[in-house]
Amino acid sequence: MSTQADHGRELVPRPEHTPEALRAALAVVDPGRLGEMQAMKDEAFAKAVEWQSLSPVQSWVLTWARDIEIARRPDLSARHARAKGNLEDEDPVTAREALRELSAVLDEAMKAVRG
Structure with a gap:
């Protein structure tokens, strides 16, 4: 499977909510975060x-499932990167909009993984 995808297409299938599946997906979409994971x-x-x-483990699974959802979908990943890049903008309107967009991306990803 190619890691290069068209805008809006998934880089890898959505992984199951197991540590092994999440790790395997992260290794493809964002291997630099494996140590953090x-x-x-x-x-x-x-x-x-x-x-x-078990709540800390459940939180860990959902956090990483959400982050992988963002990384595996170029549309969400691009929105996430733009929003993060504008969070510290000198223009308060731009910064507020970035915060709203970042929240929307995180919500969309969480809904998808809880789905």
Whole structure:
């Protein structure tokens, strides 16, 4: 499978919500974040043991599923990058619009993975 895709097309299929599937998808769409993913996974599992709750692990899965959803879809990825790039704009209107757009992208990705 090519990692080059037309605008709006998916780079990889949406992964299942398992650590292995999420890691495999991230390795294709954003391999530079694999270390970050592992560190967050270790922290989530440690908190799960400490808290005697699966909620930290569930949060980890949803966070990475959301981030992978953005990275695997060029349309969302482009919107995400533009919004992040404009968050610190000197023009407050541009910065506010960037914040709204970033929130919209994150919401759309979360809805897709919870779907």
